[in-house]
Amino acid sequence: MNKIFSVALLLAGAALPVLQACDKGEDTPENTAAPTSVASLRFIGEAKVPFRQDYSGTTLGGFSGIDYRPDNNSYYLMCDDPSNLQPVRFYTAALAFDEKSFSGVTFTSVTTLKRPDGTTFPRAGADATAIYGTIDPEGIRYDAATGHILWSSEGVRNLSPTLPGPVTNDPFLREANLDGSHVAQFGLPALFQVKATENGTRSNGSYEGLSVSPGGRFVFTAQEEPIYEDGPRAAFGVPATTRIVKYDKATRQVVGQYAYRLDAVHKAPVPATEFQLNGIVEVLALSETKLLVMERSFAVGATPDYVVKIHEVDLAAATDVSSLNGLQGASYTPVTKRLVLDLATTGIARVDNLEGMTFGPRLPNGHFSLIMVSDDNFAMSQITQFLAFEVIP
Known part of the structure; x- marks a missing residue:
């Protein structure tokens, strides 16, 4: 198996050759800075990865987070496989696009993430507490200040009567070396712990995305x-209503929580008793008080089944709700949100389960690029798509 694996994209039904990655990503001050505001996003192009493609003995897919590293023009991709297929891992890749088209994705390495004791996360079914996996890996960011990876897990809550006992593993935010070894864990508010009672974090409903300011x-x-x-x-x-959480990176402790009003699910599921949800699946910092937020709505049997919207969010005037043990009936000011893009308006043939978002290198006109990636849930009915956009300031 070659170490580097390239995927050509299909654009307008024709296969295009994979180009060299865009060379606009040198680590200069003008390229490492992030936009402070996003007026709109212009769609550039799409790249798709074949279903369950093998790379270095692992299965590509389940991409729930993406982050750009400017100094070497590479991207880190979190795989949300909880060791069902292979050990918990992230990938490194290069993306080839310019202001006119998106021509390919090249995977260059895969790294296994380790537990604090240095072992790999157990395969689902390996023991009583891991029948459905011990974690749910979701977010990933590269921290240029330390050269480390920050990554998150939503935790696991499974109360199935067929289990020998309830599985209640807390969500977490961790720091790791680039070789996947554990460095540290951030503090978790007691309110966000997973419990067997209907308190705290819901199953599959916690730390989905993350961003460094x-x-x-x-x-x-x-x-x-x-x-x-x-x-x-x-x-x-x-x-x-859910919460945006702000950590002090130096202390690894929460310094603020802010109420965020989620939209309703876009359509009723079919039949009406089927699964539906809407939630925050990614955040991308513009400043110490402003973020881009990706909301992803899903309804089984609906057309379309997925609706994804990008909002610009301001925390400056919002109430810090850290002291509130519940928001129902409480008095507070939520964050403000402004719709930047409804992916349904881009003309993309199918908007799938988008979960990751990062700013990329500047384009030749000086504007930043923005990349999104979808999590195909390792399901044949879904797709792994990379989408490139121009940021209009």
Whole structure:
């Protein structure tokens, strides 16, 4: 197996050759800075990775997070496989695009993430606590100040009566070396712990995405869905409220929580009793108080089944709700949000389960690029898509 694996994309039905990665990503001050505001996003192109493609003995797919590293023009991709197929891991890749088209993805390495004791995460089914996996890996960011990886897990909550006992593994935000070895863990508010009762974090509803603020002082993440104390989940016709979480990177402790109003699910599932959700799946810092937020809505049987929207969010005037053990009936000011892009308006043939988002290198006109990636859930009915955009300031 070759160490480097290239994937050609299909654009307008024709296969194009994989080009060298865009060379605009040298580590210069003008390229490492992030946009401070995003007026709009212009769609450039799409690249797709074949279903369950093998790379170096691992299965590509399940990409739930992406981050750009400017100094070597590479991208880190989190795989959300909880060791069902292979050990928990992230990939390194190069993307080839310019202001006119997106021509390919080249995978260059895969790295296994380790537990604090240096062992790999156990395969699902290996023991009673791992029948459905011990973690749910989701977010990833490269921290240029330390040369480390920050990554998150949503935790696991499974109360199936067929299990010998409830699986209640807390979400986490961790720091790791580039070889996947553990460095440190960030503090978790007690309110976000996973419990066997209807308290705290919902199953598959916690730290989905994360971002480091420009300058590196803060780390942002979010509860994908409301904790039980903050009210019901979003549904068709029913909006919800969840929390954006702000960490001090130096102390690794939470320094702020802010209420975020989720949209209702875009359509009713078919039949109406089927699964539906809307939640925050990624955050991308513009400043120490402004973020881009990716909301992803899904309804089984609906057309379309996925709707993804990008909002610009401002925390400056919002109430810090850290002291509130529940938002239902409480008095507070939520963050403000402005719609930047509804992916349905781009003309993309299918918007799939987008979960990752990062700023990329500057384009020849000086504007930043932005890349999104989808998590195909390792399902044949879904796709792994990379989408490139121009950031209009």
